[in-house]
Amino acid sequence: MTQKDYAEVGFKSGLEIHQQLLTEKKLFCRCPAGKYSDQYDAEILRHMRPTLSELGEYDGTALMEFKTKKNITYHIKRETVCTYEMDDTPPFLINDEALDIALGIGMLYGCNTVDELHIARKQYLDGSIPTGFQRTAIFALDGAIPYKNRMIDIVQMSIEEDSCREVSDIGHNRVYLTDRLGMPLIETVTAPQMKVPIEVAEVADICAALVRSTQWVRRGMGAAREDVNVSVEGGTRIEIKGVPKIPAIPLLTYNEAMRQWNLLRLRDELHHRGITENTFKSKVQDISKLLKNPKYTPIKDAVENNLSIKCIVLKEFKDLLHWQTQTNTYFSKEISDRVRVIACLTTLPNIIHSDSKGETLTSSEWTKIRKAVGADWYDTLVVVWGSNEDTEMAAKEIIIRAKEATVGIPSETRQAFWDGTNGFERILPGADRMYPDTDLPPKKITDEHLEKIKLKLPEKFWEREKWYKELHVPEDCIRELSISKFAKLFEKVVKEWKVNPVLASVVIIQYPKRLKKKGLPINLIDEQMLLDIFESLKDGLISKDGILTILEKAIGKGKFYPELLPKPILKDELDKVIAKAKEAVNSITLIDDDNYVQLLIGNIMDEFRIQIDGGELTELIKN
Template identity: 30%
Template sequence: MHDEAYYKSLGFMCGLEIHQRLATAEKLFCSCSAILDELPPRHDVIRHQRAVAGELGEIDRSAKFEELKDRSFMYKLNDVHACLVDIDEEPPHTINRDALEIALQLAASMEMKVPAELEPMRKEVVDGSNPSAFQRSTLVGLNGRISVNGNGIDVPSMFLEEESAGIIKNAESYAEYDTSRIGIPLIEIDTFPYIRTPKEAKSVALHIGTLLRLTGLVQRGIGSIRQDVNVSIKGGSRIEIKGLQELADMDKYIENEVVRQQKLLEIAKLLKSRNAEVSESQIDLTEIFASTESKLILSSLKSGGSVFGFKLKNFNGAIGMEVNPGRRLGSEISDYAKMAGVKGIIHSDEDMGKYSINESELAEIRKRLSLSDGDSFIMVAAKADIAEKALRLAMERAKMAMEIIPPETRAVDNRELYTTRFMRPLPGGSRMYPETDIKPIYVSDEMLVSAQERRISVEEERSKLKSEFGSEDMAERMMLSTELPLYREITKNASIDKQFVANILLQKFRELQRDGVDVESIGNERIKQIFEMFSEGAVAKQAVEQLLRLAAKEPKAAITEIIKANALGRITGKKLEEMVSKELKGKDLSDRNALPLFIKSFMSEHRLNVDGSELNGIIARLSKSSKK
């Protein structure tokens, strides 16, 4: 990993967009349930998209690109989680006040200015993930600042907006979405692009994620938080990497994006030095493969397809140059061509043997395309109209390779190699326009005062945990844990053993999950009840783990009933003393090993019902009285 000076020398710029679902009962602009479950869909809605001009009369370039795909979208709905608002057949209702209060609390926690009047906007959605082709987004906070490892990080904006639909199927010409999560309140927090290293980017994302969790009012689980990263270097372009789920790997994706841009700049320099050119002519090569043994090409021809190709002058070797592990310039060009519906391209820097294209076919291709020794070619096998569109996109990307790194939105391609792939051109500035169906939202002084009273400090929380545990390591582990809000709820009882609670949540939960115990099924309220019963002396410390195991097996059973049915109630006080006296009666305790053996035997039989420290105290007292 390189240091800050290295990235500064590259003109490295990096900013984050953190998206986090809020844990409210209802959606942002309707009364549908925001608590997800697995209710089956009852209705289908099918729609298509086409690009239209925004308020400024311009069509967004990413919308244009998506229209080229000519895809259809099916939306699955059920009556609990979706309504006419979600499919844009009914005006939105008033904003969810619970969600707004959480947003204001976060704004206060990041020292943001809150506009006196909030203006909901429509933000164009180009990937089909919303039936209306837009999401409602409201700017709540401006010009904030956080401190991460002693460095100030500017946070220029925070939005309260609607979640999109969840993808079910994603094919070349068709996508299917689950609308259950559409409209769930979502916070988007943006940083300025002044993050100095990939490592710092990860630290900033971790800090913001921790701040969000500290509210105790955000959803948990896969997909509930997403991190988008914007990266560029000098001479390159802004690249948005979408939806990094694994925070631990964020720096590796950023490092690889820096390398990718460096390699693409090197390729552009090489091609310029060669006076490279991309031909505008698409040549029909179908006849060459009349008796081909290439299964890939034969499959296309049998389904009515053709083979078309074009020439790249002085590109020899460049298309095969690696830009990231397992990815070459050819991969970048292929990603563009795939948007037309083809599975990929064939290019001359590849081994033609893997396609079973023989030497005579290759010689004929070179002849038809008028290739010289330093030239390359790209060809596609598909139906004529699709092949034409695919090659046009491939030509566009090949031309870019000589001049610029195109600004793009990219998605994770390989999670083991930390590489990304092209999704669509980076959206422009024509995506936002006013939401005329909602009145402005006025923020009162009382709302701002309430938000300030509830403000959160990550630094103060970290310091507090260190003092509670006496361990910096455990404090850091708890800060990173999704169980922190639950820990705070349980330890509101000042008398409870905080370290014991932390060990259960941080260590024991992981062990139970490795044993196949579904800890999530217990539910926070029942977990809190288990600890309440422990703090009240109703169950022994040793019984807590067993009680958690049983509660996971019986998710609908009352904790009191589980304790009763499994005889897990604590034996304490006079009753315990009577049991010990009875079992000690007549025993010879003159041997110094007699008492330890007795304690071991007694705890082996009653360990889930008896507290060890209380047992030791009773035995010490009985032993002392027997000697008098």
């Protein structure tokens, strides 16, 4: 699809970026943050019930999740979890270290900070937080970041506690690990101003660079997680959660746009057939005793295990469950997803249907069902099996989802898959799931406090990048250097010590990578080590060609020592070396005499790389 195509379908996308903050402790208790382990010492079991929001409404998601009736088991490890995360102790006051980081990042995004922080409870009945809600607070609003030749608006930023990691979700039992629970993170929401999929990834990259430039955020697996909102003209805002990495975004957003566009076409087809929200017809019938010896394994097992089998008739839906929505994915998947999540029928396949091209029931079996339920040839039959309770719930959900197709695209939170497609996760929650947290008082944020944080903020990385470009810093160093913890050091050595900026950027960004490849612990490189090395260069104690070797030696010792420097070579000594090298090279028969000087230099540099600059040596030999 071209930019014009995306404009035609009215593609719009925005980001919600979750970033863990680098703090010692969690947000509302004093447990250590960032200690992960799959081991656990104890388990607790909880269930969730929806409650009224502050405005007296029940949230749709909450009701949906209550319908699922899950037993939620939490794995508890004493080192990382206290009675707060277990929801057996009220919250402690908000972690000031985390809040200050958040406020600082908010300022970098150019946001207005709120004057008083109000902690809210955002309901999550999926169990991912044992309280049934996430403590969260908006701390900044209305920022913007530069992208290409325009600005992307930052709508709002919130500080919140992280949720549990899911271990498994089978049938009515879901299991969570609690180590990540309660860690501080910020959520940054951009306006839906990205017009093609690649832009979404590029803006995500900018946001990632911005937060990393502070050095106050966590890195590594799961430390930054993007949700992507996508809509097309006439469609609905769909939130795709759990995007594994930024490069996955373009394909995901493309597929989602495609899905929405196909669902809109499906709606048109339904309307064309005269099926609207008002004329939609369906019915449910129990067919548990109908099929005697089915060969198709899932149904055979269901019959043998005396499970309930239900048939849902979707009037005049023929072939529409095989309507393509995403790559190799059909409308039937939308229905199967709902059955999986809401009716807890998690073993797949969980439905079969008469529009299917695959082998399920035999045609005579379908005919038998069709007769028994009184369906016509142009009706679609969906069959679901399981406990009586679950199949009842499933039948209801199948009808709900099929009916929604007549309206368009239901508001949903969808889950990103590795292949770039996505699946239903839950109904998109609304404002009704917000509740003020009565356990904690509002917190005042004064302008004086913000001024103090401002002093610690790095320069905006895009400003740095502009300057690097002027300095001709190599393209592959620019972004990394601009967000590096050594960006200030770079500025110092270039501005004050007049070190060549290209050299300085290569030393700071590329050398550590080379040494890492050799297996060196480059985390030992610190500001002092680099300063000492650049100072030696400035003072002429080492050559620029010697920096890599010195850096390697310094890492080996864990610190830069003056003893690592070679003794300076005297003129006599150098003459002798040149003479010796000439002797060695003269003894070789050269095919091409033009290589003579190069060979000679190589011979000398092998021994004296650290002390002598290659360029100077060439001059010396030529003279």
